Amino acid sequence: MFSSATVRKIFQMDARYKSRQTLLNAEEKGKIPKAERISRGSTKVRQWSLEQMPKIGEMFGFLKPPSKQQIICCYTTKGGVLKTTLALTLGRLLAINGIKTIIVGLDVQCSITDILAPPKKVESLNNFVGPHVGLYHYLYDRAPLKEIILDTNIPTLSIIPETPELTILDKKLRLEPRREYILEDKLISKLGKYDVVIFDNSPSWNQLIEGALTSSNVVLSPVGCDIGTYQALKTNLNSLYEFHDAMKINWEHFYLIPTLLEKTKLSQQIYAAYLNSHEEIVLSTPIRRAIKGQEAAVLSQSIIELDPSSPLSQDYFDLIKNIWGKITNTIEEPSHNSINEEKVVGA
Numbered sequence: 622m623f624s625s626a627t628v629r630k631i632f633q634m635d636a637r638y639k640s641r642q643t644l645l646n647a648e649e650k651g652k653i654p655k656a657e658r659i660s661r662g663s664t665k666v667r668q669w670s671l672e673q674m675p676k677i678g679e680m681f682g683f684l685k686p687p688s689k690q691q692i693i694c695c696y697t698t699k700g701g702v703l704k705t706t707l708a709l710t711l712g713r714l715l716a717i718n719g720i721k722t723i724i725v726g727l728d729v730q731c732s733i734t735d736i737l738a739p740p741k742k743v744e745s746l747n748n749f750v751g752p753h754v755g756l757y758h759y760l761y762d763r764a765p766l767k768e769i770i771l772d773t774n775i776p777t778l779s780i781i782p783e784t785p786e787l788t789i790l791d792k793k794l795r796l797e798p799r800r801e802y803i804l805e806d807k808l809i810s811k812l813g814k815y816d817v818v819i820f821d822n823s824p825s826w827n828q829l830i831e832g833a834l835t836s837s838n839v840v841l842s843p844v845g846c847d848i849g850t851y852q853a854l855k856t857n858l859n860s861l862y863e864f865h866d867a868m869k870i871n872w873e874h875f876y877l878i879p880t881l882l883e884k885t886k887l888s889q890q891i892y893a894a895y896l897n898s899h900e901e902i903v904l905s906t907p908i909r910r911a912i913k914g915q916e917a918a919v920l921s922q923s924i925i926e927l928d929p930s931s932p933l934s935q936d937y938f939d940l941i942k943n944i945w946g947k948i949t950n951t952i953e954e955p956s957h958n959s960i961n962e963e964k965v966v967g968a
Contacts, residue, residue, distance in 0.1 A: 622657070622659075622668040622669065622670060622671075623668065623669045623670075623671070623674065624666060624667065624668060625644055625645060625656075625666075625667050627929060628644060628669055628674075628677060629641065629644060630929040630930060631674070631717065631925060631926070631929050632677070632678065632681045632682055632683060632718075633683050633938065634681055637683065638681075643681075644677075644681070645667070647680060647681070648667070652680060653673075653676060653677045653680055653681075654669065654673040654676050654677065656668055656669045656673075657669075657670070671774055671775060671926070672774070672775070672776055674717045674775070675716060675717060675718070675719045675775065675776055675777040676719065678717050678718035678719035678720075679718075679719035682717070682718030682719055682720075683718065683942065684714065684715060684718040684720060684941070684942070684945050685718075685720075685949065685951070686719070686720050686721075686816050687720075687816055687817070687948065687949050688949070690812075690813065690815065690816060690817070690818070691816070691817045691818070691838065691839055691948055692809060692817075692818045692820075692836055692837040692838050692839065693711070693817065693818065693819045693820065693837060693839040693840075693841060694820045694822065694833045694834055694836075694837035694839065694840045694841070695707055695708040695711075695819065695820060695821050695822060695841050695842075695843075696820075696822045696824075696830060696833065696834065696840065696841075696842055697824055697842045697843050697844065697857075698824055698825075698826065698853065698857040698860070699824055699844075699845065699849065699850050699853060699857070700824040701845070702843045702844060702845035702850060702880050702881060703843050703845075703880040703881065703908060703914070704821065704822070704824070704843050705728070705732040705733050705736075705821055706914055706918065707841065707843055707878065707880075707908075708724060708733060708819050708820075708821040709724075709733055709736060709737070709821075709918065709923060710923040710924065710925065710937050710941070711819060711841075711941055711944070712724045712778060712817075712819050713775060713778060713922070713923040713925070713926065714923060714925055714937070714941055715778075715816075715817055715945075716773075716775045716776075716777040716778035717775060717777075717925075717926075719777060720777065720816045720817060721777050721814065721815050721816045721817070722777060722778050722779070722815060722816065722817040722818075722819065723770065723778070723779040723780065723781065723812060723815045723817070723818055723819070724737065724778070724779070724780045724781070724819045724820075724821060725756075725780075725781045725808070725818060725819065725820050725821070725833075726755075726780065726781060726782055726783035726821055727756075727783065727787065727820055727821060727822045727823060727829045727830070727833060728783055728787075728821055728822060728823040728824075729783065729785070729787045729788055729823055730783075730823070731782070731783040731784075732783075732821070733780070733783070733821045734753070734780065734782040734783045736918050736921050737771075737773050737778075737780045737782075737921065738753065738771050738773065738780055738782050739921065753769075753771070753782040753783075753784050754768055754769050754784065755769050755781060755782050755783060755784035755786065755787065756769065756781060756784075756786075756787065756790055756808070757784065757786035757787065757789060757790040757793075758784075758786065759807075759808075760790065760803070760807060761790070761793065766811050769781050769782075774921070779815070787829065790829065791827045791828045791829055794828035794829070794832070795828055800828055800831070800832070801828075801831045801832055801835040801868060802832070802835060802836070803832055804829075804832035804833060804835070804836045805832070805835060805836035808836075809836050820833035820837065826860070831864065831868075834861075834864065834865075834868075834870065835868055835870060837872065838871070838872060838873045838874070839872065839873065839874045839875075839948060840861075840872050840874070840875045840876070841876055841878060841944070842861075842875075842876070842877050842878065843877075843878045843879075843880045843908075844877050844878065844879055844880065844895060844903075845879075845880050845881040846879055846880065846881050846882045846883065846888045846889075846891045846892045846895075846907070847881060847888070847891065848887065848891070850891075851891045851894065851895075854895075858899075873948075874947060874948055875902055876902055876903070876904050876944065876947075877895065877899060877902050877903045877904070878903075878904050878906075878907075878908070878940065879892050879895055879903065879904070879907035879908070880907065880908040880910075881908070881909075881910040882907040882908065882909045882910065883909070883910050892907060904940065904943055904944070906936070906939040906940040906943045907936070907940075908933070908936045908937065908940060909932065909933060909936055911931075911932070911933040913927070913928065913931055913933050914933055923937070924937060925937055925938065
């Protein structure tokens with residue numbers, strides 16, 4: 622449940638509306654869902670449920686629906702740099718703002734599925750209803766698409782869950798003609814009711830990643846502000862660029878997102894090096910290293926829902942507003958765009 626103060630923070634209302642009464646006036650006029658009144662001592666306070674938030678977001682959200690469907694690929698060649706956390710937070714914040722979003726899990730570790738659609742605890746075989754069905758079942762077992770799409774606790778957010786069969790699917794795709802286009806041809810073409818599709822990929826290169834990269838118009842690649850990521854960046858970027866050129870893909874937006882930024886001298890130097898060496902594609906809205914993000918994931922939330930006043934939440938607010946402003950062309954930013962414009966230099 623969210624108080625009026627928390628709702629205002631999540632939608633950044635105090636910075637965008639002069640009166641703090643704006644939210645309450647909208648409720649009284651029936652423009653947003655009616656809050657539950659909960660007794661607190663001698664007074665009653667308003668509390669909105671998570672299910673009501675997208676309707677509030679349609680009126681007061683700071684992220685507006687795109688003019689065309691956006692296919693976003695979250696991919697990095699190094700694990701542990703907040704790739705899944707980025708996909709989760711972006712997907713949930715878009716959905717809370719009333720933007721119909723679906724996340725497609727492509728990581729065999731099932732990271733985002735464990736957060737958004739965790740398996741129910743099995744006490745005995747009598748109440749075991751079986752595992753999720755996913756992309757393998759849709760593409761090769763003729764499972765209806767509606768059977769592999771799961772609802773989440775946000776009405777405007779769905780997920781196609783990861784399943785163990787992704788490993789088999791990857792092997793089967795190697796033998797398919799036009800394998801790089803299968804996700805575009807057989808999946809994306811059927812997801813037209815969603816404003817945004819987000820692929821959360823494995824950090825290990827495979828056929829599923831190639832399909833996600835080929836079908837996407839936006840690629841977001843987190844890069845940790847640590848020495849291991851820094852050393853591997855040039856090689857990893859070259860691999861991406863080679864695939865991009867070979868497939869003649871037109872990514873409208875391609876961004877490196879600095880993550881795990883610390884106050885140490887080395888971490889700050891690496892962040893500065895990213896900005897200097899790849900200024901056309903590195904976003905200057907980094908994400909700090911903070912344990913609170915892991916706490917949110919354990920609770921199947923984004924940090925913005927758990928604690929919208931935290932410094933980590935502000936990082937994600939700044940980053941997502943930056944990304945969405947570029948994608949929807951609603952903010953003025955320096956020229957960035959096509960991956961073709963960026964030349965790889967030594968990291």
